[in-house]
Amino acid sequence: MKLVASHEHNNSAVLHSKPSSLCSLPQFSPLLSISSLFPFLNPNPPPPPPPPPATSSLSLSPSMATRHTCLKLELPVEDPKREGAVGAAIFVKGTWHPSRFSLAVTDGAEAWTCDASDAEVKLRAEQWDLSPQDYLALAERYLAFQQPGSRYAFDAAADPHAPRRLSWTFEKQGTKLEWRWKCQPAPNKKQTTAEILDFLMDANIRLSEEVVRKTQAFDKLKAEAERCLQQSERFSNEKVEFESSVYSKFVAILNSKKAKLRDLRDRISKLEATDKAVEEDDDDDDQSSGKTESFHEASDAENIKEEALQEESDDTTSMKGRKKARR
Secondary structure: OOOHHHHHHHHHHHOOOHHHHOOOOOOOOOOHHHHHOOHHHHOOOOOOOOOOOOOHHHHHOOHHEEEEEEEEEEOOOOOOOOOOOOOOEEEEEEEOOOOOOOEEEEEEEEEEEEEOHHHHHHHHHHHOOOOHHHHHHHHHHHHHHHEHHHHHHEEOOOOOOOOEEEEEEEOOEEEEEEEEEEEOOOOOOHHHHHHHHHHHHHHHHHHHHHHHHHHHHHHHHHHHHHHHHHHHHHHHHHHHHHHHHHHHHHHHHHHHHHHHHHHHHHHHHHHHHHHHHHHHHHHHHHHHHHHHHHHHHHHHHHHHHHHHHHHHHHHHHHHHHHHHHHH
16 A cells, blocks of 8 residues: 555656646746747857656556456355255455455455455565565466366355455465455445446456457458458469460470471481582592593503504514615
């Protein structure tokens, strides 16, 4: 309670810091207004105002803010053997402050409250070797949501106006422990029950609005997903059509190129055959001219040989005639 009081005091100080600074200004004068409107006319301008005081980090920390929870607690059946026995249900509304908490419990007919002060929370935390923050976090965990492994109890008394104990169990390092807090009868049970119902109604309205927003967002995302799916299918079909047209054009171009290559190969083979035939004709001509020249050479050689033999025979005849004449 002290921390909250100081927190509210800090907020009030921050809220009243501006009016106090305005009240500390000097009285209005024409010179002041002219110099403030035209700073260049004032040779000695006043220093800038000091920055506003920083707000406390305690007021800005979300972990230190006040939180509210409400739990529908299903209590075990007192006599399981009794036929038609049904467990009772109570609503536990928790208000969690930075160093303390308060509980409001109702079963629809009666109401109880529990106000744990800073000192009580600190004392309980020291008994369990915990810090007050860890103690509050663990208590909030078990009183905000019903834990499946914990056994809850709200001990009844013969007198409905007598205090009742709210307890729950948990395990720590293999040991089962139990926490208990005494709840006093509410001074105004109708008001306490109405506050719990108002909180539940407000939470239900907020959840309904959130469900509507989530549903609308889901519908919007679903429509967007369907539109994206249709667009993806259209892109896929266009891609297939584009690839088919490009492939057909490519095949036509490739076939034309192949036809041109075959034509060029045929032309090259024909040219090579023509060149080979021409070369063979030239070789035949060369061989025939060589034979004719050799024939003429042989004829010339025979003529020369015949002429040489004729001359020899003539010389022999003339020598024989000369010998006879000498004789």
